Amino acid sequence: MKDAPATALRPQSEADALKAIAEAALKADAGGCNLSGDMRQLASSGILARLCAFEGGVQQARAQATLLRRIGRASLSVGRLAEGHMNALKLITLYGTPDQLRRHTASARNGAIFGVWGADADQPVTVVTELDGRLRLAGGKRFASGLGTVTHAVVTAQHVDGLRLAIAEVRHPGRADAAAWDTSGMRATASGSYDFNGVTAEALGAADVYLQEPHFQGGVWRYAAVQTGGLEALAEEVRRAVSATNAPGEAQLHRLARIASLAHRARLMVEDAAARVEAPGAGPKAVALSLAAREEVEVACLEGIALADRALGTRSFVKGQRAELVRRDLGLFLRQADLDGKLRHVGLALCASKAPIGEVWAG
Numbered sequence: 001m002k003d004a005p006a007t008a009l010r011p012q013s014e015a016d017a018l019k020a021i022a023e024a025a026l027k028a029d030a031g032g033c034n035l036s037g038d039m040r041q042l043a044s045s046g047i048l049a050r051l052c053a054f055e056g057g058v059q060q061a062r063a064q065a066t067l068l069r070r071i072g073r074a075s076l077s078v079g080r081l082a083e084g085h086m087n088a089l090k091l092i093t094l095y096g097t098p099d100q101l102r103r104h105t106a107s108a109r110n111g112a113i114f115g116v117w118g119a120d121a122d123q124p125v126t127v128v129t130e131l132d133g134r135l136r137l138a139g140g141k142r143f144a145s146g147l148g149t150v151t152h153a154v155v156t157a158q159h160v161d162g163l164r165l166a167i168a169e170v171r172h173p174g175r176a177d178a179a180a181w182d183t184s185g186m187r188a189t190a191s192g193s194y195d196f197n198g199v200t201a202e203a204l205g206a207a208d209v210y211l212q213e214p215h216f217q218g219g220v221w222r223y224a225a226v227q228t229g230g231l232e233a234l235a236e237e238v239r240r241a242v243s244a245t246n247a248p249g250e251a252q253l254h255r256l257a258r259i260a261s262l263a264h265r266a267r268l269m270v271e272d273a274a275a276r277v278e279a280p281g282a283g284p285k286a287v288a289l290s291l292a293a294r295e296e297v298e299v300a301c302l303e304g305i306a307l308a309d310r311a312l313g314t315r316s317f318v319k320g321q322r323a324e325l326v327r328r329d330l331g332l333f334l335r336q337a338d339l340d341g342k343l344r345h346v347g348l349a350l351c352a353s354k355a356p357i358g359e360v361w362a363g
Helices: 014-029 036-044 047-051 058-074 076-095 098-109 217-243 250-277 284-317 322-333 339-352
Strands: 114-117 126-131 134-138 140-144 152-159 162-169 192-195 200-204
Touching: 014 036, 014 058, 014 076, 014 322, 036 047, 036 076, 047 058, 047 076, 058 076, 058 217, 058 250, 076 098, 076 114, 076 152, 076 162, 076 200, 076 217, 076 322, 114 140, 134 152, 134 162, 140 152, 152 200, 217 250, 217 284, 217 322, 217 339, 250 284, 284 322, 284 339
Parallel strands: 114 152, 126 152
Antiparallel strands: 126 134, 134 200, 140 192, 152 162, 162 200
């Protein structure tokens, strides 16, 4: 797999970067380049820096949801890596020492790309020894997004005192197996496996901090924002097809109106969830809202895919068509771990609330 050409790495603006990423998406999906050039586009345009500014506040959270949505609209695979980079630096900000925050923030400014790799391979990642803040690891990770692009991963590792976090360099090509990622969608993410046997990494935070809310399950608003961007991309393909017809039929106009409304509904719920989760003092209600937003985005995306298929016909299934790539990537990206458990969490939170439906998340 080749890197992106150097000529595409100097965007003049956020819009230029996102346009270039969208134009390269089909090539990346076909294996013609990895996503390193796209991530450099995001960095040089300032998008990554804005995603990874964590001063807090409702307006910043909404702005970050907007950025993730726009990246997802350009490329769901690039959006997956951008969200992972943001998540990793958020964890370092929350749980790292001042020295770790300084060093890794500087590395990110200088081009390092971070990810969060939590899914264990058949042999889970474990801590073999710990000495002076360094963890000797064994085992492996799967679904390790960004092989060949991600330079540093925050990984989960089992230890006698609980689930630990570690920051590891993941540049060793001999440890990466991109062939383990053999899927129909999100192929450009190169989410294969990585061997951590014998790797020494930095300890990050105390045991089980990774599971602390509102930043564990509450953080699902980030990838839901990327997925909403994918739905918007499908809606745009429908809009172009319908508007290109001299006299579009009533059914086609209805489909366009419906898919655009679904995308707008998903956006509003994600933005609200982002603002609630990232607000100071966010609690269980904010986490439940974020999980509910993820569910709402999935429902909207599945209905949107069906509408796009009816509106576009066979164009939704022709390789080389943008609609085919988006629907394929989105269909896989929606499959996250323990979806029923996430929805159960929402139901339990609603049952525990003393406020009536309509007021639980109001205000």
